[in-house]
Every structure is written in C-alpha cells, then in structure tokens.
Amino acid sequence: MKLLVVEDEPSLLQSITEYFEQEFFVVDGAGTYNAAIEKIETVGYACIILDINLPDGSGLQLLQQLRRFKKDDGVIVISARNSVQDKIDGLNLGADDYISKPFHLSELNARVKALIRRKYGHGVNMLQSGNLELDLLSRTATCSNQPLVLTKNEYDLLAFLLNNKNRVVSKQAIAEHIYGDQADNMPSFDFVYSHIKNLKKKLKEKGCDDIVQTVYGLGYKVAV
Amino acid sequence: MSKQLLQRTTKILLVWLPLILVVCSLVFYILMRMQAHHMQQKQLLLKQQNVWSAFIAKRGNIERRIACEYEIKESNVSMQPSWNELSDTTLYYAAENKNLPFQLLTKQFSWNGQNFQVTTFVSSTEISHLIIKVFLIEMVILLLLLAAIVFFNKKSSGTLWQPFFATLKKVNAYDITRAQQVLLPENTGTTEFDELNKAVNALVGNVNAAYLHQKQFVENASHEMQTPLAIIRSKLELLINQPDITEKAALLLADITEANDRLSLMNRTLLLLAKIENNQFPDTGQINVSVLLQNVVDNFEQYYENFPQVETDISENVMVNANRSLIEIMVSNLVKNAVEHNIPNGSLLLHLSATRLIIKNTGMPLQTAGEELFERFKKESHQTKTTGLGLALVKQICSLYGYGITYRYESGWHTLTVTFL
Numbered sequence: 001m002k003l004l005v006v007e008d009e010p011s012l013l014q015s016i017t018e019y020f021e022q023e024f025f026v027v028d029g030a031g032t033y034n035a036a037i038e039k040i041e042t043v044g045y046a047c048i049i050l051d052i053n054l055p056d057g058s059g060l061q062l063l064q065q066l067r068r069f070k071k072d073d074g075v076i077v078i079s080a081r082n083s084v085q086d087k088i089d090g091l092n093l094g095a096d097d098y099i100s101k102p103f104h105l106s107e108l109n110a111r112v113k114a115l116i117r118r119k120y121g122h123g124v125n126m127l128q129s130g131n132l133e134l135d136l137l138s139r140t141a142t143c144s145n146q147p148l149v150l151t152k153n154e155y156d157l158l159a160f161l162l163n164n165k166n167r168v169v170s171k172q173a174i175a176e177h178i179y180g181d182q183a184d185n186m187p188s189f190d191f192v193y194s195h196i197k198n199l200k201k202k203l204k205e206k207g208c209d210d211i212v213q214t215v216y217g218l219g220y221k222v223a224v
Numbered sequence: 225m226s227k228q229l230l231q232r233t234t235k236i237l238l239v240w241l242p243l244i245l246v247v248c249s250l251v252f253y254i255l256m257r258m259q260a261h262h263m264q265q266k267q268l269l270l271k272q273q274n275v276w277s278a279f280i281a282k283r284g285n286i287e288r289r290i291a292c293e294y295e296i297k298e299s300n301v302s303m304q305p306s307w308n309e310l311s312d313t314t315l316y317y318a319a320e321n322k323n324l325p326f327q328l329l330t331k332q333f334s335w336n337g338q339n340f341q342v343t344t345f346v347s348s349t350e351i352s353h354l355i356i357k358v359f360l361i362e363m364v365i366l367l368l369l370l371a372a373i374v375f376f377n378k379k380s381s382g383t384l385w386q387p388f389f390a391t392l393k394k395v396n397a398y399d400i401t402r403a404q405q406v407l408l409p410e411n412t413g414t415t416e417f418d419e420l421n422k423a424v425n426a427l428v429g430n431v432n433a434a435y436l437h438q439k440q441f442v443e444n445a446s447h448e449m450q451t452p453l454a455i456i457r458s459k460l461e462l463l464i465n466q467p468d469i470t471e472k473a474a475l476l477l478a479d480i481t482e483a484n485d486r487l488s489l490m491n492r493t494l495l496l497l498a499k500i501e502n503n504q505f506p507d508t509g510q511i512n513v514s515v516l517l518q519n520v521v522d523n524f525e526q527y528y529e530n531f532p533q534v535e536t537d538i539s540e541n542v543m544v545n546a547n548r549s550l551i552e553i554m555v556s557n558l559v560k561n562a563v564e565h566n567i568p569n570g571s572l573l574l575h576l577s578a579t580r581l582i583i584k585n586t587g588m589p590l591q592t593a594g595e596e597l598f599e600r601f602k603k604e605s606h607q608t609k610t611t612g613l614g615l616a617l618v619k620q621i622c623s624l625y626g627y628g629i630t631y632r633y634e635s636g637w638h639t640l641t642v643t644f645l
Contacts, residue, residue, distance in 0.1 A: 009451055015458035022465070080450070084507070084549075102454030102488055105461040153526075168464045172485045182523065182556075191527050216474035218464050218481070 001046040001116065003027045006036040006062065007078070008054050016049065019105045020112070022167075033057030040066055040073070046120065047074040047112050050095070052086050060086075063093040074115045078103070104173035110163040127162040129222050132208045134159055143206035153178050154199050157192075161212060161222040170219040196220055230381045237374055245366045253359055260351045265310050268329035271344040276333055279342075284335070292317060292326065292345050299332060299341040315345065324349055387412035391421055398428065400435050401501065401623065439501055446495035453488045460484065486611070493613040496553070497600075500620045505547040513542045513551065517576055520556045528563055532570040532585065539577045544644055546625050554621045557614040558583050558640060564610065565638065581642040590638075594631045618642075 003025045007013040010031060017027045028043070030036035033056045040048070040062070048066075052059035063075060077090035077098040087098045096115050099108055117125060117136070127134040131144045139155060141148040150158065160177045161169060171189040178195075200212055213221050227235075275294045278286050289295045292315050308331055314323040330343040391408055398406050406428040408421035460481050464474070499505065517538060525531045544551065562572050562585035570586035596602045598619040601612040622629045628643035 009455065011455045012451070012458055015455070015462055018462055019458075080447075101450060102457050105458055170461070170464065170481055172481065173461075179523075190529065194529070215464070216471050217478035218474050 001025055004045045004048045006030045007051045045073045049076050051078040060089055067094050074119045106164045106169045106173045107177055110160055113163045129162055129224055132211050143208040146206045157195055165222050168215045168219045168221045241370050256355050264327050264346055267346050268344045272342055294344045297341045299339050387417040443498035446491050449491050456484050490611045493611055497620055505550055508547050510543050511548055511551050514538050514540050517555055520559050532566045532572040534572045536574045542576055542578050550621045554618050557618050561614055579645050584637050584639045587638045589633055597631055
C-alpha cells in the first residue's frame with residue numbers, strides 16, 4: 001500500500017518514512033506544497049499524512065486541491081497542538097482524521113491503520129495475533145475462541161498494541177492513546193503498568209500467555 | 225512621614241509669612257516714627273517763623289507766652305547746641321488738668337540789638353495716636369492678607385493639581401497584562417504636568433512594547449522548540465524498536481524518553497500560558513462546572529494509585545461562561561495539585577457553589593510564601609515529576625476571566641478558593 005507523507009521538516013519526514021516502511025508500506029515523502037501536489041496528481045495513495053504548515057502553502061489548500069482532483073485518498077492532518085481551528089478546518093475540508101504535533105509514531109501508525117481499515121477494510125475489522133482476536137466493530141476480544149472480559153481502557157490498550165504489532169510502544173504513547181490530551185495532566189504513567197498487569201492476568205487466564213511483553217523500562221509490545 | 229503637598233506649603237506659609245509680617249511691621253513702625261518726627265519738626269519751624277514774624281510786625285507787642293503754643297524770652301545766653309533740635313517735654317494742660325507730652329523747638333533770634341529765645345510747642349499725643357492707629361490698621365490688613373494667601377493657596381491647589389491627580393488615577397488603573405494604552409492629555413495648561421504626562425505616555429508605550437516583545441518571545445520560543453522535540457521523540461521511537469537493543473541501552477532510552485516527554489509538556493504548557501496571555505481563546509460558551517469537576521475527579525481516581533479520601537459538596541449545574549478547554553485545565557490542575565501535594569492517606573475536600581470553588585487538601589506547610597505559589601516554576605521541594613507551571617496556568621486562566629483566586633494554609637489544610645463573581 002502506498003503512503004504519502006507531506007512534512008517540511010526533513011528529519012521528521014525521514015522518521016515517519018522509516019517507521020512506515022518497517023510496517024511494509026511504500027512511502028513517498030514530500031517536503032513542500034508543490035512537491036506534494038505533483039505527487040498527488042499522478043499517484044493514488046491509500047493514505048496521505050499531511051502537515052498543515054508548509055513553507056510554500058497550507059496543507060489545507062492541498063486538501064482542497066485533492067478534492068478538486070476528485071481523489072478520495074485518506075488524509076490524516078497533522079496540526080499544531082492546541083490549534084482547534086486547524087482541526088476543525090481540516091475535518092471540514094474532508095480530512096479523515098487529525099493528529100496533534102508532537103505525536104508518537106505508534107499513535108500515527110494506529111491512526112493510519114484504522115483509517116485504512118475503515119476506508120478499504122472490506123469488512124476486515126479484526127485484529128489478530130496468535131490465538132488472540134479483537135473484533136473492532138463489536139469491540140469484543142476472544143482468546144482461543146474464549147471471550148475475554150475487558151474494561152474500555154484495557155480494550156483500547158490491547159487494540160493499540162495489536163495495531164503496533166512487533167513494535168515497542170512506550171508508556172507515554174499508551175497513556176496518550178487512552179487518555180488523549182488528558183495525559184498532560186498525569187503525574188506519571190504508572191497506571192499504564194497496572195492496566196498492563198490486569199490485562200496480562202486476564203490473558204493468561206484464557207491461555208494467551210506472553211502475548212504482551214514488557215521491554216525493560218521502555219514499554220510494551222505484542223510479539224508474534 | 226509623607227504629608228500632602230498642600231499641608232506642606234500651608235505649613236511653610238504659616239511659619240514664614242507671620243515672621244516676615246512681623247519684620248515688615250517693625251520696619252513700617254520705625255519709618256512711620258521717623259516720618260512723624262520730621263513732620264513735627266516742620267510744623268514747629270513753621271510756627272516759629274509765624275510767631276517771630278508776628279513779633280516783628282507788632283514790634284514786640286504780642287503775647288510773650290501762650291501756654292502749650294509758644295514762648296518768647298529775652299535771652300543773653302549764646303546759642304546752645306541743643307537748640308534747633310526737637311526735644312520732648314511734658315506740659316501741664318489746664319483743660320484736661322494733667323501733664324501731657326509735647327515737643328518743643330527753641331531758636332534764638334535778634335531784634336533791635338536784643339536776643340530772643342523763641343520756643344514753640346506742639347502736642348505729640350495726636351501723632352502718637354495716629355501712629356498707633358495706622359499701625360493697628362496695618363496689622364489687621366497684614367493678618368487678612370495672610371489668611372487670604374493661605375485660603376487661596378488651599379483653594380487653588382485643588383484645581384491646579386487636578387491634572388496630576390487625573391494622571392495618578394490613570395497610572396494606578398494601568399494593568400500591564402492587558403497591554404492597555406494610557407493616553408494622558410499633553411495640554412493640561414501646566415507645563416510641568418504636560419511634561420509629566422508626556423513622560424508617562426512614553427513610558428507606558430515602552431513598557432507595553434517590552435511586554436509584548438517578551439510575550440511574543442515566549443510564544444515564538446516554545447513554538448520553535450516544538451519541532452526539535454517532535455524530532456527527538458520520533459527518533460527515540462525508531463531507536464527503541466532497534467532489534468538488538470541491550471538492557472542497559474533500554475534503561476537509558478527510557479530515561480531519555482521520559483525527560484523528553486517532560487520537556488515537551490513543559491513547552492506545551494508555556495505555549496498555552498502565552499496563548500492565554502495573548503487572548504487566543506476566544507470561543508466561549510456555557511460550561512457546566514459541576515459535571516466537569518465530577519468527571520475530573522472520577523478520572524483522577526483512576527490514574528492515581530494512592531488517591532486521597534475525597535469528600536465532595538458539589539451544587540448541581542453551576543454554569544460559567546468561558547472557554548471549555550481552559551476551564552478543564554483550570555479544574556484539573558487544581559485537583560491534580562491537591563492530590564500531588566497531599567500526604568499519604570490524606571484527604572481532599574471539594575466544594576462547588578454558584579459563586580465559588582473551594583479545594584482543600586491535607587499537606588505539609590509550604591516552605592515559601594503563599595503568593596509565590598502562583599508564579600512560574602515555583603516548586604516546593606524538587607519534585608521532578610511536575611512542571612511547576614500548573615498553578616501559574618490556573619492563575620492565568622482566573623485573571624483572564626476575572627475570577628479571584630486565594631490560597632490559605634491552616635492547621636494542616638491547604639485551601640485554594642476560586643471566586644467566580
């Protein structure tokens with residue numbers, strides 16, 4: 001699947017590209033408005049990750065342009081934090097989702113996957129790892145076909161980890177994923193640890209041991 | 225001890241003017257005496273001449289003596305030096321039957337080979353009375369003058385200083401955080417006040433510019449820092465996903481990630497503060513604080529392992545007109561503050577009414593003064609986990625909406641009160 005990243009900061013562009021290449025996407029990068037327009041005109045992308053602030057134009061203009069070309073590529077807008085207006089404008093112009101800067105790549109990854117599932121999913125609303133299965137539509141989880149009873153936070157956490165399969169996801173990223181901007185107000189992310197502990201216990205009861213692994217002090221990962 | 229300018233000028237006037245008046249009166253008195261003396265001399269000389277002319281004209285056949293008027297005596301004595309000089313004497317005045325003060329002048333004349341001593345007298349009673357009367361009148365006039373000077377000084381200073389007090393009032397009302405323009409009139413009619421107002425106008429202009437500069441600097445700096453912070457974060461995420469990472473490296477990376485996240489948070493908060501200062505939260509609406517507060521508390525109870533014992537007294541449907549995110553930030557920072565600076569197994573009391581929000585928590589007393597609590601980066605102890613900006617943010621939001629905020633510590637309880645009205 002093809003992905004376009006429009007981001008004027010080369011270093012950030014490179015990070016995003018590298019991250020998504022590891023997820024087996026074909027990633028194109030564009031650092032300017034004009035470079036992006038050129039790419040959009042010629043290639044169809046599964047998802048465009050679009051920074052609003054570009055040196056030679058606005059990401060919002062690009063979004064308008066895209067709709068004028070009658071393209072329905074999925075778009076995730078990157079807006080500056082606290083800029084509510086950018087979010088509203090972006091969504092009004094047909095963006096599928098938005099994410100505030102600075103973001104975690106794991107969060108962006110989860111958003112892109114969710115978008116692709118929604119847009120091109122063809123009913124694939126299942127996340128699966130080993131004998132663990134999550135149905136995203138009915139928000140249910142099963143382990144070896146046995147239903148798992150999870151709290152909302154535990155479910156979101158598990159889905160987030162499955163979306164970032166084989167990747168280390170930091171405590172901070174998990175906290176922000178579950179609580180959004182509220183995470184700013186948290187003194188520590190120790191509660192992530194207790195969520196994980198409960199989750200691991202529940203998984204173990206149903207025979208899904210070792211699906212969620214702890215990676216030193218860094219974070220957690222779901223490994224296959 | 226400072227006194228009012230008017231009091232001070234009045235005091236000066238009241239001390240010095242009477243002194244000057246006394247000296248002036250003395251001089252006046254002396255001058256008047258001299259003038260009177262001169263006048264009497266002239267009078268006596270004239271009388272002398274008249275008497276002598278009459279004496280010659282009548283060939284010596286006039287009265288030789290009229291009491292208290294003149295006296296002509298034949299004399300063989302030669303000129304005395306005391307003659308031709310005024311001298312005082314007392315004469316018996318029959319009509320009043322008493323001795324009265326007189327002045328006399330004696331001169332020697334010659335007629336028909338005979339010397340005559342002519343002495344003329346003039347009463348000095350009238351002239352002394354006149355001097356006293358004039359002097360008294362002068363005293364009354366001077367006293368009236370003194371009273372008038374003090375009175376008019378008092379009266380005019382009110383009007384004269386009016387531009388000054390107007391300036392003072394405006395300067396007092398000046399609030400730098402609102403970047404107000406203070407436009408003082410530069411044509412008050414008094415040069416000094418014109419200059420004062422001109423100087424104040426210029427000063428306020430400079431202060432506003434400097435303040436704006438500082439605010440913009442904070443905002444721009446935080447803004448510029450966002451990108452490198454985002455880059456660090458993304459590189460760290462790539463790094464922690466490297467396959468052959470050692471435990472030691474992982475622990476280092478965990479610390480770096482945490483520090484970087486704290487830096488990001490601090491930076492975001494600074495940016496938020498700057499944005500509130502620059503009034504960039506125009507969207508306001510009716511917000512139900514009762515619901516919001518309850519949600520915040522419920523959420524926080526999940527985050528914290530050792531959440532204090534909560535007691536709530538929340539009136540229903542307390543509404544404020546404000547920006548939702550700002551009120552959320554205010555309430556959650558207050559609650560968070562009360563939880564973080566609590567003691568183990570402590571308590572938290574929440575009271576919300578239509579007029580105010582009171583948050584009380586148990587805790588150790590502050591090391592610093594209470595007012596400093598609301599300043600940026602004022603932290604009790606070195607709690608590395610906090611940004612030191614939470615209450616500064618609360619204060620900023622309160623001042624944006626004109627809410628009052630006070631802090632009190634009493635027998636183990638910290639109390640923060642936000643007054644909505």
